Amino acid sequence: MQYFVLFFSFLPGIVYGSFFQIDYPNVNVSAEPGGDLTFEAGIGGDVILKPGAGGTVIIAGTDLRKFIEKVKSLPPIWTKQSVHGSLGAFTSGTKIAVSVEAMDPDGGKIQYKVISGHLPPGTSLNSTTGVVGGTAPDIDASYTFGIRATDQHGKYADGTFSIDIREKDQCISNPCQNGGTCSDDFGRYKCTCSSDYGGERCELRCDSNPFGVDNAKKTIPDAQMSAHYTFSNHFASNGRLHSRDGWIGESTSSWLQVDLGEVRSVYSVATQGYRSSTYYTLSYKLQYSTDGNSFHDVIGSNGSPKDFFGSSSYDSVIKHYLPSIISARFIRFVPLTWHTGGKPGLRVEVYGC
Numbered sequence: 001m002q003y004f005v006l007f008f009s010f011l012p013g014i015v016y017g018s019f020f021q022i023d024y025p026n027v028n029v030s031a032e033p034g035g036d037l038t039f040e041a042g043i044g045g046d047v048i049l050k051p052g053a054g055g056t057v058i059i060a061g062t063d064l065r066k067f068i069e070k071v072k073s074l075p076p077i078w079t080k081q082s083v084h085g086s087l088g089a090f091t092s093g094t095k096i097a098v099s100v101e102a103m104d105p106d107g108g109k110i111q112y113k114v115i116s117g118h119l120p121p122g123t124s125l126n127s128t129t130g131v132v133g134g135t136a137p138d139i140d141a142s143y144t145f146g147i148r149a150t151d152q153h154g155k156y157a158d159g160t161f162s163i164d165i166r167e168k169d170q171c172i173s174n175p176c177q178n179g180g181t182c183s184d185d186f187g188r189y190k191c192t193c194s195s196d197y198g199g200e201r202c203e204l205r206c207d208s209n210p211f212g213v214d215n216a217k218k219t220i221p222d223a224q225m226s227a228h229y230t231f232s233n234h235f236a237s238n239g240r241l242h243s244r245d246g247w248i249g250e251s252t253s254s255w256l257q258v259d260l261g262e263v264r265s266v267y268s269v270a271t272q273g274y275r276s277s278t279y280y281t282l283s284y285k286l287q288y289s290t291d292g293n294s295f296h297d298v299i300g301s302n303g304s305p306k307d308f309f310g311s312s313s314y315d316s317v318i319k320h321y322l323p324s325i326i327s328a329r330f331i332r333f334v335p336l337t338w339h340t341g342g343k344p345g346l347r348v349e350v351y352g353c
């Protein structure tokens with residue numbers, strides 16, 4: 001081995017007792033290409049490299065101080081929750097704001113990231129605060145997910161956490177009225193009503209809930225009113241309770257029909273005569289159908305088609321409960337008798353749920 005030995009005699013070196021000291025603005029010590037540079041202390045002596053305040057030691061581009069810091073740094077430690085932690089159970093629709101927390105033993109900042117699984121839909125993780133926030137989804141489920149806490153040196157610790165979502169009991173507010181029974185469903189409730197009631201919350205008394213043939217409501221549109229053997233231009237669409245005039249038929253072959261739009265439970269009907277002193281129906285029968293093709297008579301207690309009393313004046317409203325509740329989409333009013341010298345006029349309403 002060849003060694004080049006520095007010859008310091010041309011430097012302003014000073015020898016203090018056992019020290020050889022160089023004081024110079026900058027000092028370069030370099031070997032020639034292929035040459036080695038050796039600092040060698042005596043037995044029991046140290047080699048000391050001591051950068052100035054704010055300075056560092058660089059070895060082939062690597063900052064030795066940062067490198068040592070990194071080597072010595074410790075990974076984060078989960079603090080608030082254990083590594084396998086439940087962050088709680090939440091009811092659908094409520095606000096979620098829970099946090100995970102890890103600390104860096106070296107005192108640095110932590111970044112959080114979901115690395116596996118899924119947070120509940122509608123929630124997110126704040127990467128700087130570790131807060132999982134949002135609104136609990138409308139579903140009954142448990143969500144398990146992994147979160148990685150990473151410190152500024154890239155050291156990390158992983159934790160597995162879970163959040164349980166409990167679907168809200170939709171029946172808790174007792175939404176069903178009038179003795180209806182509530183059943184819980186996802187995102188909604190379902191009421192099973194006692195026989196006289198209907199509507200979403202059994203709030204309707206079916207025998208007095210009009211489907212809306214009445215001229216003041218017109219929930220049933222003109223297109224769902226039809227008739228057979230109509231007199232002159234007194235069309236079916238006029239045959240609405242409380243309308244200005246009414247529908248007028250010709251004979252016992254005439255009928256006025258209401259299409260309810262879908263099969264409903266029909267409880268009662270009401271009629272008036274045509275708005276003129278002679279055109280009112282004294283009696284009628286009712287027919288009903290689910291498909292508009294095959295019609296059945298409403299049967300009375302004597303086993304034959306029930307004869308409903310119409311009215312004894314053109315304007316009075318006469319309401320009848322059906323002998324039993326029927327399921328029907330189409331209801332036909334078929335005049336049987338009418339005021340002498342007149343024609344069978346009708347204005348009608350149908351009630352049910």
Ligand SMILES: *[C@@H]1O[C@H](CO)[C@@H](O)[C@H](O)[C@H]1NC(C)=O
Binds near residue numbers: 026028030
């Ligand atoms: C040595 O010093 C000179 C001038 O001061 C400088 O240009 C050069 O880069 C230095 N060499 C090393 C290896 O630092």
Ligand SMILES: *[C@@H]1O[C@H](CO)[C@@H](O)[C@H](O)[C@H]1NC(C)=O
Binds near residue numbers: 126127128129
């Ligand atoms: C995370 O939380 C901090 C502090 O509350 C907030 O300033 C920041 O906007 C949040 N970040 C996101 C992405 O919401």
